[in-house]
Amino acid sequence: MIIEYHRPPTLAEAVQLLQRKHPPTRPLGGGTALNFKGEEPLAVVDLQALGLDAIERQGNRLQIGATSTLQQLMEFPDLPSALGDAIRRQATYNLRHQATVGGSLASADGRSPFGVAMLALDAQLTLMPEQRTVSYGDFLALREEFLTGHLITWIEINLQVELVTESVARTPADLPIVFAALARWPSGRLRFALGGWGKTPTLVLDGQGHEGLRLAAESAFSAAADEWASAAYRSQVAGVLAKRCWQRLASGI
Ligand SMILES: Cc1cc2nc3c(=O)[nH]c(=O)nc-3n(C[C@H](O)[C@H](O)[C@H](O)COP(=O)(O)OP(=O)(O)OC[C@H]3O[C@@H](n4cnc5c(N)ncnc54)[C@H](O)[C@@H]3O)c2cc1C
Numbered sequence: 001m002i003i004e005y006h007r008p009p010t011l012a013e014a015v016q017l018l019q020r021k022h023p024p025t026r027p028l029g030g031g032t033a034l035n036f037k038g039e040e041p042l043a044v045v046d047l048q049a050l051g052l053d054a055i056e057r058q059g060n061r062l063q064i065g066a067t068s069t070l071q072q073l074m075e076f077p078d079l080p081s082a083l084g085d086a087i088r089r090q091a092t093y094n095l096r097h098q099a100t101v102g103g104s105l106a107s108a109d110g111r112s113p114f115g116v117a118m119l120a121l122d123a124q125l126t127l128m129p130e131q132r133t134v135s136y137g138d139f140l141a142l143r144e145e146f147l148t149g150h151l152i153t154w155i156e157i158n159l160q161v162e163l164v165t166e167s168v169a170r171t172p173a174d175l176p177i178v179f180a181a182l183a184r185w186p187s188g189r190l191r192f193a194l195g196g197w198g199k200t201p202t203l204v205l206d207g208q209g210h211e212g213l214r215l216a217a218e219s220a221f222s223a224a225a226d227e228w229a230s231a232a233y234r235s236q237v238a239g240v241l242a243k244r245c246w247q248r249l250a251s252g253i
Helices: 011-018 070-074 081-090 093-098 101-107 113-120 136-141 143-147 213-220 231-251
Strands: 002-006 025-028 042-046 055-058 061-065 124-128 132-135 151-158 162-168 178-184 189-195 202-208
Touching: 011 025, 011 042, 011 124, 011 151, 025 101, 070 081, 070 093, 070 101, 081 093, 081 113, 081 162, 081 178, 101 113, 101 151, 113 136, 113 162, 113 178, 113 189, 124 136, 132 136, 136 143, 162 231, 178 231, 189 213, 189 231, 202 213, 213 231
Parallel strands: 002 042, 025 042
Antiparallel strands: 055 061, 061 151, 124 132, 124 151, 162 178, 178 189, 189 202
């Protein structure tokens, strides 16, 4: 239940509000998830006056303001097409115009295709008030800690990294039951992440060489059971999608 609404004009004021202990105070991006947060009394800090809605290419880096909408990012001309597909899988057209990049990363559960793709791409987040950079993987591992009193301001990805995704879903419009994303750096570094299950996207592999990728994917989802699919099914599909992702990267499709 939202009991207070603030729309500060500066980052300093936003951070000051977010560091209050009482009432619990949270950043408000598009509000599409926050508006559904239970009965706990919450104060919200609307981020829309902070000028964090730009998306800029700087050389090979893409700098994404945290309040850019998913649709804005999806339409950015230099965006890897597989990342655009992941955004399309994440949310409907109307929701994409409201949901922000920062809010979507902050709240992504394991079923979030966008979260999985950004984890594979090793997205880097800038957090206030320290203005420190943390990888999205580290952020997910300590999400509650990072979100208490903190704000994501910018997100950065490397545009030289190739990305391929594969998914299985009940229908094309459903969130996938298994979503796989494989990223390859010019140095040969490979990073593979899985989604479709769990509290957060799952990082499966980060290293050189694709040997063992399929096995690692199967093993990562060996206990991935919920009301949507059994663990045996997910594990097998994860292995198949991992193999397909690698074949597509290797053959340049
Ligand atoms: C019907 C429906 C179904 C959905 N299903 C799924 C699903 O299955 N899986 C999934 O992952 N998502 C799901 N979503 C969530 C959807 O992806 C989110 O609604 C959206 O991406 C969140 O973005 P937002 O900007 O609206 O965030 P908000 O609702 O504004 O905020 C979400 C959370 O992120 C925090 N936050 C927002 N901005 C920042 C910031 N800059 N820095 C730090 N913290 C911030 C907020 O405090 C809040 O805790 C669903 C949403 C809807 C409406």
